[in-house]
Amino acid sequence: MKDMKTKFSVKNIFRNQIFIPIAAMLLLLIFNLILDPSFFKVTLGYNSAGNPVLSGYLITILDSGSELAILAIGMTLVTAATGGQDISVGATAAIAGSVILRVLCGGNSRPEHMQAPIIVAFLVAVLASMLCGAFNGILVAYFKIQPMVATLILYTAGRSIAAWINNNELPVISDESFSYFGGFIPGICIPTPFLIALLCIIVTVLVMKFTTLGLYTQAVGINEHSSKLNGLNPIFIKFITFVILGVCVAVVGLIKVSRISTINYSVIAKDIEMDAILAVALGGNALGGGKFNMTASIIGAYVIQCLTTTLYKFNVQSDALPAYKAVVVILLVVSSAPTVRAWFTKTWAGITAKNVKEVG
């Protein structure tokens, strides 16, 4: 009888969507634990400005995975509502970053002082990338162009636009305070990007709790016709998810440019769109839209970063790294595929049944 009960709960855990990314994360961590426990070492030190900072692989994962986690939030919503993905986020992040630098530098590529408060620059960037999101949103929602294709436009143009905004200059900000967003705020030992990601997550949780965004996007993603007959405006909801993603992208842009205090239009946030989509998928969300689990996506993002960091740790050649990543990703998705899981549960049931028989 007791056996039955445990079996039932095991089954339930297996069925829960969030199980997939958590299991993946655990597997990676266990792998590291076995091969080299120093992976888990976290030390408190001081950085060159004399501020206390934490460091270690785990901190690196939290730090570098932040951008991806933030993007995963917006990408999950877009995926849910439109059943497609935005592949322009990397390019839009370049635009956002370029705008920030443009406002901060005021047209002079190497200013002594920042020409505007950072918050102003950031808000302008938010506006810019919300506009980009709105552009995508209009194409997708109103003109009914498939998301991947609609966003192909900004994907093609984005980096050029970013270069154009700064007239092809590569501005450098030397002000210390600008680097806080990609580094550490004096007195706080946790990497700021992670704090920002945390803030974004909290905001998302609040939004999910105090609005009906979740229900609406899912309803629209699953059945547009019936959502419409229930008084929803699918066009607007799809549109708004792109705008929200735009905000996420602006935050990512800020972190990215702050990390190195300058920008390189052709490589900033390169290929991040693929990783963001991967995060959504690793979270067990259907890329065809509909139901989603935000937490799973966010964990998915950190899984990807954990994987990258692990591979760097083992000194895998960075250009060969995708190959290893691919193998792990395939293993993960295969083991979480419904058919495979059904097969597992079946054999698992078979084994336990046999055990029970033997005992009884």
Add this chain to the structure above:
Amino acid sequence: ACGNSSDSASTDTANDAATTDDAATADTTATDDAAAADDSASSGDLIKVGIINNDPNESGYRTANDKSMKEMFTAENGYEASFAYSLKNDEQITAAQKFIQDGVDYLLLSAADVSGWDSVLQDVADAGVRVILFDRTIDADESLYEASIVSDMAKEGETAVTWLKDQGLDEYNIIHLQGVMGSAAQVGRSGALDEAVKNDGWKLVTQQTAEWNAEKAQQIVQSVIDSGEKFNVIYAESDDMAKGAVAALDKANISHGVGKDVVVMGFDCNKWALEELLNQNWNYDGQCNPFQATYIDEVIKTIEGGGEVAEKTIIMDEKGFDATTITQDDVDSYGI
């Protein structure tokens, strides 16, 4: 006369149109050539140049390079220039084919990849267009181009490595950040270091490509720091990557620069990089001279004047800067 078999096989509607188009084209070809000749005459004998360059926002170096080309090849200087930019070799090749058909007189080329150019250049030669390489060499027969005005990346590497050797460090534990694999700059700058590592028993803590990307460089260096391995030299093949590496060092409170724990080396001589040198935060920056435009101009003038180009390969004059000796003047005159 419809040579394009695809069209005739495709659809009925398309077929008619295609046939007439092509026929029309064939008819007008002859007259058009004459017209083209008239054109060039009427526009005051401007020399038509097609310039294929890498995307200018690739790096500060490229921006400066593109700017200098734009300033040189203007109508005032007697040129009619078309530009094509791409970081992808195949797109560059397509652009070259296009320039041939557009009937340029000179093709100026800074190739994304060293390989894959010989058959295109053959076409170019067949069309009677002259080729001048700038900035980057390619892997093709010398007869296919008139001149090559390039940086000697291997020499840049050697200068840097010699400098490093002269520092006389107790031990050399090096983080080597490479550019995009296979680009001339990467091959040249890596070559010298690899050689030294082999001969002098230096240790490569890690050798990774960061693809000219500061962020990637930061991640790679971060990973080395996290692993706790010792290192005392960062050999970054571009300023951008050096900057990324330094960001990681700062985070971990590892001192760098003149007389500090880690020696930081970069390439390209961006102005901001030279300023870092001036502040003694970095140790070395190798120059890569982007100003080939005047040389190219000279070559073209020579050829147009019916003269022979004296040297087929012109190597740009380049230096390496040491943080201990650099002056504000250097920054102003060599920074790009």
Add this chain to the structure above:
Amino acid sequence: MQKSKFSLKNLTDTNLLLMITIVVFFVMYIAAMIFLKAGFLKPQTFFNILNANASLIIVSCGMSLVMITGGIDISVGGVVALVSMCCAVYLDFHNGSVFGAVLIALAIGLGFGIVQGFLVAYLDIQPFIVSLAGMFFARGMTTIVNTNPFNVSNEQFVAAKNTRVIIPGLGTMNKLGKYVDAYVEIGVVVALIIVVLFFCLLRWTKLGRSFYAVGGNQQSALMLGINVKRTKFISHLLCSLMAGIGGFVYFLHVGSGSASHAMGMEMNAIASSIIGGTMLTGGVGNIIGTFFGVLSLSTIQNIVSSVGLDQAWWTGITIAAMLCLFLVVQSVVIARKKR
């Protein structure tokens, strides 16, 4: 013209989109001839578009097939790069034969096809993820096989590479007054054969129609007695196989192996298919459209480079703007038809 307008409502989505594409292509090309003159009046410009895009045409055929079946394959660019690198290494370092290289290309294509097809069709994993992993894998493997790009000097190969199919009567005089024949590379011939084969496959065979059925409604197709899994498997298999062949044609065109080959080709293939009237949602599409899609896309690029925009950023922006215009027109026409 009048007839087509009259029957606009009766056209299937597929044919309507095809018509738009073909019309737009010709309008664009003729406009370029009239306003830009320069190279566009020379036939060789057109053949160069074909030469440069032969591999893209092949890859896009496969992509269209997968898209018609309701899937997507973004690994094709990676496969092309892997194929060219493997062939290059085989030819130069192992002194192989061209025939052997072709076999390698086919084998790589088949290998990717079988694995990806199996994962998508039989394990029901989302094609985007499978092929994303495929792309990562192929790109990573390419650098593992060999990091540095190099020219292939194998004589047999160089001969094959320089083989040209001369097109009589369309040549032009060059600057030096020498007559230069118009030509296409053998890759173009391969591409055209594949276009025709695919057209026949999709139009005249049961299998071809079942691709449409599965893309239209998978559940229904199942209940209509179609082997959905096998159909999906075959579509992915063929797509990767085309990536393999396309890879070899690409290799034949550039004659070198490099990890950076065919960067972003998957996006070009998808864009071409879409411009050619294939829907990402499945069930609608046409190979002839895809062929014209490739031509349109590269004509756009050619026009942009001919106009002589002085700043680098205009290239990206203009191409995107034209793509945008195209898509919006397409969407508006479809919407009006639905009404």
Add this chain to the structure above:
Amino acid sequence: MKNIHKSFPGVRALQAVDFTLCEGEIHALMGENGAGKSTLIKVLTGVYSKDSGDIFLKGHDKAVAIHSPQDAQNLGISTVYQEITLCPNLSVAENMFIGRTKGFGQNWKKMNAEADRILKSLDIPAKATQQLGSCSLAVQQMIAIGRAVDMDCKVLILDEPTSSLDEGEVEKLFKLMRDLKAKGVGIIFVTHFLDQVYEVCDKITVLRDGQLVGEYEIENLPRVQLVSKMLGKELDDMSDIKSEQSTYKDSDNNAPVFEAAGLCSDAGIKLFDFYIKKGEVNGFTGLLGSGRSECVRAIFGADRITGGTVKKNGKTVKITKPIDAMKNGIAYLPEDRKRDGIVGDLSVRDNIILALQVMQGFFKPISKAQAYKYADEYIKLLSIKTASADTPIKSLSGGNQQKVLIGRWLLTHPEYLILDEPTRGIDVGTKIDIQKLVLKLASEGMSVTFISSETDEMLRTCSRLVVMRDRKVVGELSGEDLTQNKIMSTIAGGDK
């Protein structure tokens, strides 16, 4: 079929079901919604794999293995499934032939000719080359039937083929079925129309809650017994309903709650006027495609309104979008449940609260606890058969999905409820429940518009009928005029 078991997560859909079909008989498969009829059929044709049990077929000495619909077809089993399962992007002809003909090539000419022959023989108003998606629902259903009958089959399965057909087409179908029967084809026929069962069937097998109740000869099972077998209890007489209906007294001084004047929408409906009073039940009647649905969609603002006004209690209100209508107290249950009604992957709970939630607005989410309360309330009230409130609605049987949707609209407490074919695909018991519910709501002061293809039903519930033809309102009947004959003659245009 012997001892078939099938369960879905949380549901035991079939338990130890036996079923036998003989050559040349028409065998009705009966049961209330969610009894497992469709599931049994899908197991038989290999759409679902069974958990256990065997299938035997004449001419095969061992149990046959059917893993896919293709296998079933090859064994001579042809099927029309409950929801139309054709490919909308292919042409009519292709839909008829795809997946069932041998060979590699596709001969368009021959196929189109064949298809035209079938279309003609069945009098289906469609062209072979037409894209299927552009055909109406009924035509698609007929095409599906045409496809199934054309197959050289030993067993024909029809799962609720008549739910979207009108009487003439049903007659055609029956003739077809009798012909096939004469040829020795065994036919399994699923329907909720008892009349139809008694018209054509020889035997009846009754399922209840996934279990076999029994197999009966048609003569031995009178209607009342059949119904009680299906429901597991005696059914109250239908005459109840009628008496309840008479409680509504139309007094002229009652002003209309809702009034429409000169309304038309871009879906193609002609101008029409309309009114409804408090506590009244009225109905739209007419032939298939006469525009009944379009009328009510226009009132609800579901299609784009091109002209006309709607008045509520005498005041003009602006209704251009569904949300406007909802805010004005109108609720609309669409006829195409799968496309316009359910949100498949969402839970029953979310489906129930959806409309209310939308009305409350973006910033006032209904708490989880509250949502469960509502859900449980309506699951109980409408006796919805579901494993839990968290089950995705798409795994409910068709009838129960319909009830969830009714629950959704009742939750918004509308003043005016529009039900477009609420009883389509619903078992007898539930049908009567729904009719009763309608009358109860009306007696509580709700105005209801009730549309149904079954005239009986309309007569039982409605006090006033609007008759439509060719997308025009052609007449209005009430009181004494409400008889079958009168309706028919008005529809046929005999009066005017």
